[in-house]
Amino acid sequence: MALELTGVARRYGDVRAVDGVDLTVPDGRTVALLGPSGCGKSTLLRLVAGLEPPDAGRIALDGRDLAGVPPQDRNVGMVFQDYALFPHLSVADNVAFGLVERRWSTERRRARVAELVERMGLTGTEGRRPHELSGGQQQRVALARALAPRPSLLLLDEPLSNLDRTLRDDLTRDLARLLSGLEVRAIHVTHDQDEAFRLADRVALMREGRIVQEGTPDRVVEEPRDAWAVRFLGLRELVPPTAARALGFDGPVLLRTERFVPAVDGQPFEVREAVRIGPEFELTLFAPAWGFDLRWRVRPRELGHDPRVGDVLHLAVPDAAWTPLGVPA
Amino acid sequence: MPRPSPATVSAVLAGAFLALALGVPLGAVVARGLADGPGPALLRVVTDPHLQETLLRTLLQAFLSTVLTVAVGLPAALAFARWSFPGKRLARAAFTIPFVMPSVVAGAGFLALAGPRGLAPFDATDTLALVLAAHVFYNVAIVVRMVGGFLESAAPRLRDAAATLGATPLRTVRRVTLPLAAPMIAASAALVFIFCFTSFGVIVIVAPGGGWDTLEVEIWRVVGRLLRLDVAAGLALVQLTVAMLAAGIYTRLQARAAVPASGPVRAPPPGRTGRWVLLATLLPPALLAIAPLAALLVRAFVGADGSPSLAGFRTAFAPTGLLGVASGWDATWNSLRFAAASGAVATVAGVTFAYAVVRGGHRWLDRASLAPLAVSAVTLGLGVLLAWPLLAGSFWGLAAAHALIGTPFVARAVLPSLRAIPASRSAAAAAAGAGPWRRLLRVDLPALGPSLAAGSGFAVAVSLGEFGAALVLTRPELATLPVAIHQRLGRPGAESYAAALALAVVLMVVTAALMALVDRLSGRGEL
Numbered sequence: 122m123a124l125e126l127t128g129v130a131r132r133y134g135d136v137r138a139v140d141g142v143d144l145t146v147p148d149g150r151t152v153a154l155l156g157p158s159g160c161g162k163s164t165l166l167r168l169v170a171g172l173e174p175p176d177a178g179r180i181a182l183d184g185r186d187l188a189g190v191p192p193q194d195r196n197v198g199m200v201f202q203d204y205a206l207f208p209h210l211s212v213a214d215n216v217a218f219g220l221v222e223r224r225w226s227t228e229r230r231r232a233r234v235a236e237l238v239e240r241m242g243l244t245g246t247e248g249r250r251p252h253e254l255s256g257g258q259q260q261r262v263a264l265a266r267a268l269a270p271r272p273s274l275l276l277l278d279e280p281l282s283n284l285d286r287t288l289r290d291d292l293t294r295d296l297a298r299l300l301s302g303l304e305v306r307a308i309h310v311t312h313d314q315d316e317a318f319r320l321a322d323r324v325a326l327m328r329e330g331r332i333v334q335e336g337t338p339d340r341v342v343e344e345p346r347d348a349w350a351v352r353f354l355g356l357r358e359l360v361p362p363t364a365a366r367a368l369g370f371d372g373p374v375l376l377r378t379e380r381f382v383p384a385v386d387g388q389p390f391e392v393r394e395a396v397r398i399g400p401e402f403e404l405t406l407f408a409p410a411w412g413f414d415l416r417w418r419v420r421p422r423e424l425g426h427d428p429r430v431g432d433v434l435h436l437a438v439p440d441a442a443w444t445p446l447g448v449p450a
Numbered sequence: 451m452p453r454p455s456p457a458t459v460s461a462v463l464a465g466a467f468l469a470l471a472l473g474v475p476l477g478a479v480v481a482r483g484l485a486d487g488p489g490p491a492l493l494r495v496v497t498d499p500h501l502q503e504t505l506l507r508t509l510l511q512a513f514l515s516t517v518l519t520v521a522v523g524l525p526a527a528l529a530f531a532r533w534s535f536p537g538k539r540l541a542r543a544a545f546t547i548p549f550v551m552p553s554v555v556a557g558a559g560f561l562a563l564a565g566p567r568g569l570a571p572f573d574a575t576d577t578l579a580l581v582l583a584a585h586v587f588y589n590v591a592i593v594v595r596m597v598g599g600f601l602e603s604a605a606p607r608l609r610d611a612a613a614t615l616g617a618t619p620l621r622t623v624r625r626v627t628l629p630l631a632a633p634m635i636a637a638s639a640a641l642v643f644i645f646c647f648t649s650f651g652v653i654v655i656v657a658p659g660g661g662w663d664t665l666e667v668e669i670w671r672v673v674g675r676l677l678r679l680d681v682a683a684g685l686a687l688v689q690l691t692v693a694m695l696a697a698g699i700y701t702r703l704q705a706r707a708a709v710p711a712s713g714p715v716r717a718p719p720p721g722r723t724g725r726w727v728l729l730a731t732l733l734p735p736a737l738l739a740i741a742p743l744a745a746l747l748v749r750a751f752v753g754a755d756g757s758p759s760l761a762g763f764r765t766a767f768a769p770t771g772l773l774g775v776a777s778g779w780d781a782t783w784n785s786l787r788f789a790a791a792s793g794a795v796a797t798v799a800g801v802t803f804a805y806a807v808v809r810g811g812h813r814w815l816d817r818a819s820l821a822p823l824a825v826s827a828v829t830l831g832l833g834v835l836l837a838w839p840l841l842a843g844s845f846w847g848l849a850a851a852h853a854l855i856g857t858p859f860v861a862r863a864v865l866p867s868l869r870a871i872p873a874s875r876s877a878a879a880a881a882a883g884a885g886p887w888r889r890l891l892r893v894d895l896p897a898l899g900p901s902l903a904a905g906s907g908f909a910v911a912v913s914l915g916e917f918g919a920a921l922v923l924t925r926p927e928l929a930t931l932p933v934a935i936h937q938r939l940g941r942p943g944a945e946s947y948a949a950a951l952a953l954a955v956v957l958m959v960v961t962a963a964l965m966a967l968v969d970r971l972s973g974r975g976e977l
Contacts, residue, residue: 167610170610170613170614171613171614172610172613172614173718191613191618192610192613192614193613193614193615193616193617193618193621194616195614196616197614198614198615199610199611199614201607201610201611203607205607205608205610205611206611207608207611207612207626207630208604208630209626209629209630218612218615218617218625219615219616221625222615222616222617222621223616266611266615267614267615270615270616276614
């Protein structure tokens with residue numbers, strides 16, 4: 122049982138916002154859709170929610186084709202970027218909104234609201250209006266409201282992006298704990314990789330309407346598929362293409378300098394720049410054998426001395442440091 | 451002694467203008483209304499059965515007009531906020547055009563449509579139906595603009611949220627859209643009520659028999675025919691009280707409308723059912739908005755025999771030789787003179803208001819600048835008549851009244867632009883050696899250009915179309931276009947009728963051109 126997307130596409134005029142996406146969200150798993158703004162990740166979420174129709178492709182939830190099913194009949198919960206809380210309703214009435222639509226009895230409704238208010242740490246705010254709450258509280262009301270009717274799928278559209286850094290870190294932790302306790306399937310859209318890696322069991326990298334790579338967070342970081350993914354994930358050790366060709370690789374290749382080890386019989390590198398960053402040095406090293414610069418971080422303790430510009434360092438480069446990438450999509 | 455700053459001078463000028471042009475006349479009305487004839491005029495008025503009937507009739511008419519206007523405007527407002535569709539801008543303009551048209555033009559349009567010589571096969575003059583239709587035509591823009599604009603920015607994401615929580619579109623309207631917009635709907639209704647309660651031009655033209663006279667019309671009749679100024683003042687006090695109550699309700703409600711949750715989001719196109727709903731909600735009010743003006747155009751260019759003719763225009767612009775009927779040229783000339791003079795005064799006054807509020811911190815002037823809008827035109831005319839008898843009937847009497855009515859439009863247009871000028875810019879100019887007066891001249895005024903032009907354009911348009919005060923305050927030789935149209939409509943014969951419609955077309959075209967210009971120039975304002 123899963124959410125399955127096959128060849129899903131959506132265009133606005135000439136812009137292909139979502140361009141043939143295949144994606145599976147298994148039971149109880151959280152998938153993070155990670156990509157820069159404008160990559161189509163929010164649009165994909167709206168297609169799953171039924172707020173917009175796809176131009177092509179199939180969206181199926183537990184084997185049931187959702188084509189033509191309006192959003193209100195999909196049993197999908199959604200947390201919006203700006204929360205979209207109802208300003209004319211109290212916190213309790215916001216949380217109960219979906220329960221009223223599903224004709225829950227008053228007692229069941231009251232019990233469910235009380236349960237969620239407590240679990241979200243919103244006790245005491247039940248009677249307040251959304252504008253009387255802090256950003257973090259609003260975010261939790263939005264989550265409680267989406268979870269209340271026990272949706273079969275939870276969609277989170279950058280739910281933390283409107284909060285400041287510290288609050289965001291705290292809430293990311295809360296959210297991770299909540300989601301792991303709930304066993305609910307979720308798609309979490311974000312442009313923040315920390316958030317994606319902390320919250321998700323699987324990460325899907327999205328670019329220009331397509332999913333370029335999908336896998337566990339570890340695998341995505343360890344084996345980014347192409348140069349774009351490397352840059353987007355902030356991994357900087359991409360070997361310049363001409364040098365890569367000269368070294369016999371037929372595509373882009375990543376050189377993981379964190380796997381370099383000082384060794385007397387190692388390869389010589391010349392220190393071009395040395396910048397102290399906290400306890401470490403960031404060195405710009407020139408490799409005469411390869412003909413390009415690379416960056417390497419090291420603690421002075423590992424070298425036995427403070428590195429200086431002009432020094433020649435001998436480093437062992439294990440084969441595992443080279444990671445060939447796929448051809449860019 | 452240091453020279454006073456421009457902000458101080460502005461506050462003094464603005465306060466003095468408001469006091470002389472509005473405060474003193476209004477005070478005169480109150481004094482006369484409470485003055486002892488045999489007993490206070492107000493008391494005599496409220497105990498007079500005929501005037502009680504007028505009050506009740508006015509209340510009933512305004513209530514019905516308001517209910518109908520909301521009934522027609524609300525679905526359209528919801529549809530506008532819900533969907534985007536080709537021609538949306540055009541449709542929105544179609545709703546706004548009637549609102550900016552002079553009441554005399556609107557009235558003439560309804561006569562051309564359903565009057566004695568109108569296009570329709572029946573004569574609806576003096577019926578409640580025609581009065582109500584004209585009021586809906588006039589005011590539906592208020593509901594569509596206020597409620598539609600509010601929902602457009604507040605509702606889209608909330609609608610999405612409601613849908614994912616299981617609410618059907620109809621349930622969403624009931625549980626989210628309507629409760630959310632309720633204060634705004636009520637506020638727009640209060641505003642419509644005020645306009646219909648103090649309606650003048652429309653009533654005088656489409657119901658000249660007096661069967662649907664409002665208090666405002668009654669005041670004019672009392673002033674004109676009987677010269678019983680104390681009774682008129684008493685009536686004006688009654689009307690003012692009701693209008694102020696409604697205005698108070700309006701401000702309260704508008705402040706209570708919840709703050710929109712997010713910025714505007716592009717609305718989706720309608721689905722298959724949506725298209726029919728859209729058509730059903732927009733078509734009737736759009737037709738109502740276009741029909742009278744179209745009828746006016748058709749009737750003005752068609753002679754008595756049904757063939758195309760410019761006879762009406764020829765009659766209108768020929769010397770009349772009749773006492774109390776201004777020729778088209780004289781009326782146009784007068785209208786332009788009043789518009790130019792009052793527009794200039796309103797522009798200066800509006801800027802002084804805005805300047806005193808923003809730069810001088812005189813917050814009370816912000817509210818006070820709206821006061822002229824709350825006082826009806828005939829009441830203002832009566833006030834001028836009572837307070838400044840020497841000015842009444844002179845060019846400057848009416849020009850001052852028009853300037854006062856136009857001032858809020860200038861002030862409201864200029865205020866946001868002036869507020870938008872960063873304080874650092876003034877500081878930079880000061881550091882460069884410019885004193886406060888030089889800063890006003892070289893920094894502030896140039897930045898106000900477009901909004902100032904838009905506000906002045908509005909003030910000029912208001913003067914061109916103003917009818918009630920003109921009727922009370924002018925002698926025949928100072929008749930403006932609206933007054934001239936009224937003069938012709940009051941005379942028997944097809945020729946006078948054709949000339950009246952021709953003049954109405956002239957006024958309509960000039961107003962439309964001016965409003966198109968204002969629309970180009972502004973795009974923003976605080977009204």
